[in-house]
Amino acid sequence: MSIQKDSFELFRVLGALCEPPHPSHVPMASVLGLPKEPSEADFTELFLFQLYPYASIYLGPEGMLGGEAGDKIAGFWRALNLTPPTESDHLTVLLGLYASIGDLELAEKDEAVKLMRRQARHVLLKEYLLSWVPAYAQKVSELAPPYYAEWARILKGALLEEAKELDLSQPPDILAQAPGLPSATEQPKAFVDGLLSPLRSGMIICRADLYRAGKDLEVGLRIGERRFILQALLNQDLALALRWLANEADTWIKRQQDLVEDLGSIATFWANRATLAKESLTKYAEIAEQSPID
Amino acid sequence: MNKNFKELAQRVSALREDTLSRGETFYPGPSRINLASFPPIERWDDWVELDSRQWPKRVESHYMLVPTTCFNCESACGLLAYVNKETLQVKKFEGNPEHPGSRGRNCAKGPATINQITDPDRILYPLKRVGKRGEGKWVRTTWDEALDNIAATIRRTIEEKRQDEIICHIGRPGEDGFTERVLGSWGVDGHNSHTNVCSSGGRTGYQFWTGIDRPSPDYANAKVILNISSHLETGHYFNPHAQRIMDAKQNGAKLIVLDTRLSNTATHADYWLSTYPGSEAAVMLSIANYLIQNDLYNKEYVQRWWNWQEYLEAERPDLENTFENFEKALKELYVEYSFEYAAKEAGIEASVIAEVAEVVSSAGTRLSTHNWRSAAASNLGGWQVSRTLFLLNALMGAVATEGGFYPNAWNKFVPRPIHATPHPHVWNNISWPIEFPLAQNELSFLMPHLMKENRGHLEVYFNRVYNPVWTNPDGFSWIEMLTDETKVGTYVCLTPTWNESAFFADYVLPMGHASERHDTFSYEQYNGQWLGFRQPVLRAAREKLGEKITDTRQVNPGEVWEENEFWIDLSWRIDPDGSMGIRQYHESKKNPGTKLSIDEYYSWMFENSVPGLPEHAASQGLTPFEYMRKYGVFQIQAGMGQPNENGVHESELKDLSEGPFGRIYSGTPAPLSPNIAPVATPDPDPQGRRALGVKIGDSIKRGFPTPSGRLEFYSSTLANWGWKEYAIPTYIKSHVHKQELEQDQMVLLSTFRLPTQIHTRSANSKWLDEISHTNPVMIHPQDANPRGISSGDLVRVETEIGYYVGKALVTEGIHPGVAACSHHFGRWKTNQDEGQNQMMRTVGLDKQGDAWSLKPLHDVHAYNSSDPDTLRIWWNDVGVHQNLTFPVHPDPISGMHCWHQAVRVRKADPGDKFSDIYVDTKKAHEVYQKWMEKTRSATKVSPDGNRRPYWLQRPLKPPREIYALPKAEPVG
Numbered sequence A: 001m002s003i004q005k006d007s008f009e010l011f012r013v014l015g016a017l018c019e020p021p022h023p024s025h026v027p028m029a030s031v032l033g034l035p036k037e038p039s040e041a042d043f044t045e046l047f048l049f050q051l052y053p054y055a056s057i058y059l060g061p062e063g064m065l066g067g068e069a070g071d072k073i074a075g076f077w078r079a080l081n082l083t084p085p086t087e088s089d090h091l092t093v094l095l096g097l098y099a100s101i102g103d104l105e106l107a108e109k110d111e112a113v114k115l116m117r118r119q120a121r122h123v124l125l126k127e128y129l130l131s132w133v134p135a136y137a138q139k140v141s142e143l144a145p146p147y148y149a150e151w152a153r154i155l156k157g158a159l160l161e162e163a164k165e166l167d168l169s170q171p172p173d174i175l176a177q178a179p180g181l182p183s184a185t186e187q188p189k190a191f192v193d194g195l196l197s198p199l200r201s202g203m204i205i206c207r208a209d210l211y212r213a214g215k216d217l218e219v220g221l222r223i224g225e226r227r228f229i230l231q232a233l234l235n236q237d238l239a240l241a242l243r244w245l246a247n248e249a250d251t252w253i254k255r256q257q258d259l260v261e262d263l264g265s266i267a268t269f270w271a272n273r274a275t276l277a278k279e280s281l282t283k284y285a286e287i288a289e290q291s292p293i294d
Numbered sequence B: 001m002n003k004n005f006k007e008l009a010q011r012v013s014a015l016r017e018d019t020l021s022r023g024e025t026f027y028p029g030p031s032r033i034n035l036a037s038f039p040p041i042e043r044w045d046d047w048v049e050l051d052s053r054q055w056p057k058r059v060e061s062h063y064m065l066v067p068t069t070c071f072n073c074e075s076a077c078g079l080l081a082y083v084n085k086e087t088l089q090v091k092k093f094e095g096n097p098e099h100p101g102s103r104g105r106n107c108a109k110g111p112a113t114i115n116q117i118t119d120p121d122r123i124l125y126p127l128k129r130v131g132k133r134g135e136g137k138w139v140r141t142t143w144d145e146a147l148d149n150i151a152a153t154i155r156r157t158i159e160e161k162r163q164d165e166i167i168c169h170i171g172r173p174g175e176d177g178f179t180e181r182v183l184g185s186w187g188v189d190g191h192n193s194h195t196n197v198c199s200s201g202g203r204t205g206y207q208f209w210t211g212i213d214r215p216s217p218d219y220a221n222a223k224v225i226l227n228i229s230s231h232l233e234t235g236h237y238f239n240p241h242a243q244r245i246m247d248a249k250q251n252g253a254k255l256i257v258l259d260t261r262l263s264n265t266a267t268h269a270d271y272w273l274s275t276y277p278g279s280e281a282a283v284m285l286s287i288a289n290y291l292i293q294n295d296l297y298n299k300e301y302v303q304r305w306w307n308w309q310e311y312l313e314a315e316r317p318d319l320e321n322t323f324e325n326f327e328k329a330l331k332e333l334y335v336e337y338s339f340e341y342a343a344k345e346a347g348i349e350a351s352v353i354a355e356v357a358e359v360v361s362s363a364g365t366r367l368s369t370h371n372w373r374s375a376a377a378s379n380l381g382g383w384q385v386s387r388t389l390f391l392l393n394a395l396m397g398a399v400a401t402e403g404g405f406y407p408n409a410w411n412k413f414v415p416r417p418i419h420a421t422p423h424p425h426v427w428n429n430i431s432w433p434i435e436f437p438l439a440q441n442e443l444s445f446l447m448p449h450l451m452k453e454n455r456g457h458l459e460v461y462f463n464r465v466y467n468p469v470w471t472n473p474d475g476f477s478w479i480e481m482l483t484d485e486t487k488v489g490t491y492v493c494l495t496p497t498w499n500e501s502a503f504f505a506d507y508v509l510p511m512g513h514a515s516e517r518h519d520t521f522s523y524e525q526y527n528g529q530w531l532g533f534r535q536p537v538l539r540a541a542r543e544k545l546g547e548k549i550t551d552t553r554q555v556n557p558g559e560v561w562e563e564n565e566f567w568i569d570l571s572w573r574i575d576p577d578g579s580m581g582i583r584q585y586h587e588s589k590k591n592p593g594t595k596l597s598i599d600e601y602y603s604w605m606f607e608n609s610v611p612g613l614p615e616h617a618a619s620q621g622l623t624p625f626e627y628m629r630k631y632g633v634f635q636i637q638a639g640m641g642q643p644n645e646n647g648v649h650e651s652e653l654k655d656l657s658e659g660p661f662g663r664i665y666s667g668t669p670a671p672l673s674p675n676i677a678p679v680a681t682p683d684p685d686p687q688g689r690r691a692l693g694v695k696i697g698d699s700i701k702r703g704f705p706t707p708s709g710r711l712e713f714y715s716s717t718l719a720n721w722g723w724k725e726y727a728i729p730t731y732i733k734s735h736v737h738k739q740e741l742e743q744d745q746m747v748l749l750s751t752f753r754l755p756t757q758i759h760t761r762s763a764n765s766k767w768l769d770e771i772s773h774t775n776p777v778m779i780h781p782q783d784a785n786p787r788g789i790s791s792g793d794l795v796r797v798e799t800e801i802g803y804y805v806g807k808a809l810v811t812e813g814i815h816p817g818v819a820a821c822s823h824h825f826g827r828w829k830t831n832q833d834e835g836q837n838q839m840m841r842t843v844g845l846d847k848q849g850d851a852w853s854l855k856p857l858h859d860v861h862a863y864n865s866s867d868p869d870t871l872r873i874w875w876n877d878v879g880v881h882q883n884l885t886f887p888v889h890p891d892p893i894s895g896m897h898c899w900h901q902a903v904r905v906r907k908a909d910p911g912d913k914f915s916d917i918y919v920d921t922k923k924a925h926e927v928y929q930k931w932m933e934k935t936r937s938a939t940k941v942s943p944d945g946n947r948r949p950y951w952l953q954r955p956l957k958p959p960r961e962i963y964a965l966p967k968a969e970p971v972g
């Protein structure tokens, strides 16, 4: 069997493993050398509460499910003459699609059609996988219990391998057209919302990060959805919280810089986004320090 | 590839090959869709959930999941009741994933069923009036007392041959055809549906075209969807249709919506046409004209299936009867309906209509259209709205095609029941007055006026899950009728919950909600047929645990019953020894002479009348009845093909005759079909052979159940019964057409619903009430500013017979010149103990001569009850009951009440209070008389000496001889 065929299967298996734990996952995890099986609670905590495995969250300006990015991905399915499934931007589905296009490409005899299939696979890889999964997987590997951390490391590594096939001197279209962070002083609410949108801020901030912020800043933590928690942090000590966020941005700059060699313009894009966020946050923090809230 | 990954990838591939070679599944399939996942059916008998109230302790609760069907709207979506195995109480309702119509999904009203069954204000025991009608004094009585009394009165009435003095008025449909059959078994023509305040208009347009009176678009596969109404958001078959419209949209279909309001549906549309009320048919005809003038229609289909030959013969004898000539004639027929003309009528831009017409022309046979209530239910001549809408399907050939329009009977299955009951041999003049020979359904909403004219008397009046005082127009005239014991002898209200009409009843008998009754039904929701089962879930659960339940009251709260057992029991008491011939239809077949049990009734039906069910059940080791108890639904067929193109069975091709234009009749008896879904019954040939099919080319096809067997572009029925001018689809100017209004009048749009309420049935569903509880009067700034009206101001809305005081909401989301106020709200009760407390305001009713007033006394407020949530009621504004101020407007053809009102809206007077109502019922009767002048009585127009064309549908259909016109008008 060809190496390429094997690698497509690997992606399919990696996709299956971010579905809820199932007995059929056990042999898959074992060949990948993943440690102790996760519990359903581990799965829920990671994928339902912390790091949602949907492309639209990372590629849409709202930082939420669906929206324009969701439409674009569904459109990609349609362009392939396929009916988009219910969750057409879920990581499992995207990896499965990638593997299926790859299988078709390998099986194709007609060179012209083969080329078309390859092009489709490359579009999917560049636009909707490499554009967000490596950073996402990096975050998972830092946050998740060992099983999923290892899974994420393999996923990231395998994708970076795959990236070698591509010319990444130009960023993917979906990133090139993305709007940035709104002005902190003119639209403070939109700015705060924007911080939670990876595409705008260059950062993936999950609930666990905000809990950590509460601890680091020694302020009260109000439990709720991310916007609520973040707003509560900012309300308690605006300048300090902004500084904390600027520091986070700095961490993200470094994470992305580490990826530049493999991902070229994609990592540069994300690093630039984080840099701009860091600058805004720092500036805003300075203003806040000068005019403390009563 | 990096060596590590290469190795990993190879190991994965090898593992997969190895697994597959053992015949095992490698990938478990997508289990990822967490938000849409449902408990798998294998675990329904013991489903474990953690008790949220015990958090952080992990305490498991075990449930039995029992399917039933929502009873809130007619969509009949599947529900799953979570029955706690320890307490045997229902914890919650969720969707039934096995249901092919609703596919596990519900609207907000489905899960809110739990509010209804735990409602602290619900009626739990049979109640009997003491004191005067409407005085609000009740005593608890027994079922035996109530049944014996009512049965004795019915028996006496039947024995005295006064069968037309028994009427049962139906609101929310229960089991398909059940009540009709009960009344048929009594020999009583007493079925009275609510349809004439609901969908008669829409149905009429469809019936004249196809002989079947409901639309069933195959939305999911459509390319273009054209809906006249806010269907996506609140429509008939709301949830099952809405999800399929969204499926189609996701596949790139275009959605066109005609809606005067900026409804949520309008916001989802690709094209929103905010048409002036009543102009919809003009817009449809302009689109049709575009298709015709530009030869963009499906000529092959038109030639094959329209009754164009009949049209030419009747209307254009000057032309030779060829299709080419018909095309020429067609080009002339609608030429005046330019986009500009339609735009002027509708108050929208011609270019938008032109764009929409182009989109429609691109649909091919994948054009799904729908109109049910909305415009068809609101305007004089509204029935031409659905007729002109269907014209587009007929032009495109998008009839019974994938993505097109199906007549509903082809997507519906009504199983033949254990007993075939006869149709009554009497004619009810109150339900079917002679002035309306073509009425689609009973003229139920005219009852108070017909009674005022002494055209009848009711010995026993039932209404079930219906609230005419509140829902119908002109509720004060209803109160006058119901409180007059010389007009209504005994009034029996079958209802699960208090309503404004129940307050005037003699008996209030508690009937079950969705999880407390049996019914079967089937609704046309996609290209397929299914049969649903509603069941008392605690009965099913306890039977599973080994108990024997013989009466649903044993498991329902208090003494709440179900209708099927009620009607069987009542029929037995009417005819205890069987001498009246009634009892035989309610007897066991297994043990003749004993009462038919629910188990036998459904077992017989599922074993004998549902194709495929016995085999399918057997494959799972279940009886058909057990299967339905377990799944709650069975899909009989998916993909119905094109039934009009079906051939006929050889055995029927005997003793044939051919009528005009290829109508074929057969002297063989009709084969007994297990499906008895109602369709029209075209007349036989002069020798009595039944209509079999229609000749298309050289072969005989089933065709449509119309007189011609084809799609009737030209209706000889309308032409022959006095309405020649409307024999083809046309535009009838509404009673609220601009030229009918005075300078200072506006149109009031009152019919629109909200997705979170359902007439008066949903009230006291606290989850729903919290979301929506009031109905502001929407008015455009162009109308509000000159009147000095701002949002929140009290306004008087003056109708022909009185006024109401509402609160203004100034918005651009409504067409200028139109005010809009939603249905559902303004619930009330008089100052008495009984009634609901979450949505019913306490009011004072006053009558001085013919002048009625309703004044608010106390608003709703938080209260103490068995449900702690009633202490959290934060709203007190429950809206205004506007329907009280509407006079009746019967359409002379369809019989539909034309809901739109010409009103004056102005700032309220200083003494006015929100929700004040004033009505003069004398004026109401005068308006009724004015509208009756528009009718053309059968005595004048009948071409064959009958009261009504026999082929038209009628829920109860007396034999032909009963159709003969009476010797004199039944007046006085």
Ligand code: SF4
Pocket: B070, B071, B072, B073, B074, B075, B076, B077, B102, B105, B106, B107, B108, B109, B110, B111, B237, B238, B239, B240
């Ligand atoms: S649409 Fe809503 S109210 Fe109607 S049957 Fe379905 S769940 Fe019930």
